Amino acid sequence: MAEAVRSGARSARSVVDEHLDVIAAREPEIHAFNVVLADEARFAADEIDRRVAAGEDPGPLAGVPVALKDNMCTRGIPTTCSSRILEGWIPPYDATVVERLAAAGAVLVGKTNLDEFAMGSSTENSAFGVTRNPLDTTKVPGGSSGGSAAAVAAGFVPLSLGSDTGGSIRQPAALCGVVGVKPTYGAVSRYGLVAFASSLDQIGPFARTVSDAALLLEVISGHDPLDSTSIPAAPADLTSVLDRGVEGMRIGIIEELSGDGLEGIAGDVQARLGEAAAALEAAGATVETTSVPSTVYGLSAYYVLAPAEASSNLARYDGVRFGLRVDAPTSGDMHTATRTAGFGDEVKRRIMLGTYALSAGYYDAYYGKSQKVRTLIVEDFARAYGRYDLLLSPTSPTTAFSIGEKTADPMTMYLTDVCTIPSNLAGHPSMSVPFGVGDDSMPVGVQVLAPAMGEPAMFRAAAVLEAAAPPRAAS
Amino acid sequence: MAELARLSLTDDELEAFTVQLADILDHAADLDALDLADVAPTAHPLPLVNVFRADVIGPTSDRDEVLAAAPEVEDAQFKVPPVLGESR
Numbered sequence: 001m002a003e004a005v006r007s008g009a010r011s012a013r014s015v016v017d018e019h020l021d022v023i024a025a026r027e028p029e030i031h032a033f034n035v036v037l038a039d040e041a042r043f044a045a046d047e048i049d050r051r052v053a054a055g056e057d058p059g060p061l062a063g064v065p066v067a068l069k070d071n072m073c074t075r076g077i078p079t080t081c082s083s084r085i086l087e088g089w090i091p092p093y094d095a096t097v098v099e100r101l102a103a104a105g106a107v108l109v110g111k112t113n114l115d116e117f118a119m120g121s122s123t124e125n126s127a128f129g130v131t132r133n134p135l136d137t138t139k140v141p142g143g144s145s146g147g148s149a150a151a152v153a154a155g156f157v158p159l160s161l162g163s164d165t166g167g168s169i170r171q172p173a174a175l176c177g178v179v180g181v182k183p184t185y186g187a188v189s190r191y192g193l194v195a196f197a198s199s200l201d202q203i204g205p206f207a208r209t210v211s212d213a214a215l216l217l218e219v220i221s222g223h224d225p226l227d228s229t230s231i232p233a234a235p236a237d238l239t240s241v242l243d244r245g246v247e248g249m250r251i252g253i254i255e256e257l258s259g260d261g262l263e264g265i266a267g268d269v270q271a272r273l274g275e276a277a278a279a280l281e282a283a284g285a286t287v288e289t290t291s292v293p294s295t296v297y298g299l300s301a302y303y304v305l306a307p308a309e310a311s312s313n314l315a316r317y318d319g320v321r322f323g324l325r326v327d328a329p330t331s332g333d334m335h336t337a338t339r340t341a342g343f344g345d346e347v348k349r350r351i352m353l354g355t356y357a358l359s360a361g362y363y364d365a366y367y368g369k370s371q372k373v374r375t376l377i378v379e380d381f382a383r384a385y386g387r388y389d390l391l392l393s394p395t396s397p398t399t400a401f402s403i404g405e406k407t408a409d410p411m412t413m414y415l416t417d418v419c420t421i422p423s424n425l426a427g428h429p430s431m432s433v434p435f436g437v438g439d440d441s442m443p444v445g446v447q448v449l450a451p452a453m454g455e456p457a458m459f460r461a462a463a464v465l466e467a468a469a470p471p472r473a474a475s
Numbered sequence: 476m477a478e479l480a481r482l483s484l485t486d487d488e489l490e491a492f493t494v495q496l497a498d499i500l501d502h503a504a505d506l507d508a509l510d511l512a513d514v515a516p517t518a519h520p521l522p523l524v525n526v527f528r529a530d531v532i533g534p535t536s537d538r539d540e541v542l543a544a545a546p547e548v549e550d551a552q553f554k555v556p557p558v559l560g561e562s563r
Contacts, residue, residue, distance in 0.1 A: 186520075
């Protein structure tokens with residue numbers, strides 16, 4: 001698409017108009033977006049076309065429509081985090097990823113729905129209503145980046161960005177049948193990403209194909225002095241290594257996160273994982289089951305650590321400098337009234353949980369202990385990567401569940417993140433690749449995990465899986 | 476806890492949250508099975524060290540633009556209700 005626009009074979013305007021038509025037709029049913037920027041997108045596309053006509057090269061994503069999760073700051077365009085507390089707030093600056101997309105010639109067509117402040121696994125926690133799975137509108141798209149996943153799955157955009165703190169890119173990618181990548185912690189600048197749990201958050205791409213995801217990740221990666229956690233290294237070359245295959249690679253299936261070791265992994269998901277392993281073996285890799293024992297404790301540690309960091313990060317929503325204010329006679333009452341009215345239930349739950357885990361007397365029992373478990377997970381992964389180049393697991397224990405199915409019991413919702421959380425705790429990259437469907441004809445995702453900076457090998461395996469994946473029935 | 480987190484809850488909410496939070500903390504008790512006596516805590520996945528940048532003036536935010544986002548402003552300052560006084 002970008003090639004056609006750069007060469008002048010297609011106008012960026014026609015590409016954007018075509019996607020806006022698809023959005024107009026199905027968005028009312030799906031609700032992937034908090035806002036569609038139709039006029040701005042047409043204007044930006046015309047500008048790209050002018051530059052092509054003038055003989056300039058607008059960049060590797062010339063004219064490609066993209067969508068952004070609505071927790072990334074966009075100058076002059078509201079950024080809500082799908083929360084009442086930020087409704088109407090207009091950021092005075094662009095996130096670094098927004099600048100990099102624009103510099104690459106991409107056209108922003110909208111900002112996508114999410115679980116409020118990225119806290120959730122189904123996009124049902126949005127203050128602005130649920131997003132529906134484009135493949136079956138009675139099902140959730142996953143979360144928290146459900147809007148970004150649904151926008152790609154519905155054909156609204158070929159590319160989008162999400163953020164992943166405990167699986168919020170990979171799990172919705174699996175549930176919507178698209179590719180989703182959580183890069184190495186520090187590979188992509190988070191300047192302008194509204195913070196949830198700062199030691200875990202990472203921005204990454206959604207795409208329909210592995211090569212599109214690789215191209216988008218190359219565009220957004222690289223050092224940024226504005227993010228103190230940004231790795232000072234050049235971005236990895238991914239697009240040129242995709243066809244190198246997995247001949248000679250050693251790949252381990254994580255026993256604790258697959259059907260043999262973990263209750264709750266559905267039979268159809270386990271079956272697809274087995275077929276994916278066989279496909280990698282057929283392509284020349286050595287694949288065997290291996291134990292990474294502490295990964296199974298990741299979930300418990302995460303649901304202490306992430307809320308603890310969130311309770312601190314979300315203290316800034318106090319009705320003073322931006323967003324909602326509910327008036328009250330004193331400042332203290334104003335803070336409480338504003339936060340009570342502005343935050344939804346899941347955010348309140350996590351703020352209270354985090355406040356408790358950090359409070360005097362309980363700190364060692366919860367927060368301190370969870371940080372030690374994090375060390376065990378890092379050490380177990382280090383041992384595993386001494387023997388294997390990559391690891392493999394399901395992305396989500398099940399295919400997409402029904403809207404409303406898990407909202408009453410937060411713990412059952414949290415359990416959907418069990419396979420994705422360990423990579424966040426270790427700071428490692430991992431990605432979800434669609435691999436066939438479950439018994440309900442909904443997509444299954446296979447997760448490829450790699451050590452820090454291991455994206456090139458991870459993408460090579462993903463490309464092999466994509467080529468070997470059973471065709472999905474037309475949807 | 477709600478008070479510490481500057482949230483106010485109705486009785487019904489209090490009851491529901493209490494049950495749900497207890498459930499989550501029960502799950503976290505799984506970690507008691509591990510021997511963590513000699514394990515160092517990890518706060519962050521990267522071995523970060525402090526760095527210094529050249530002392531060069533870069534672009535800064537526009538004051539009026541930042542103040543425009545605030546609920547209430549007076550004389551280029553954020554305005555809040557009295558900090559001391561009768562609480563409700």
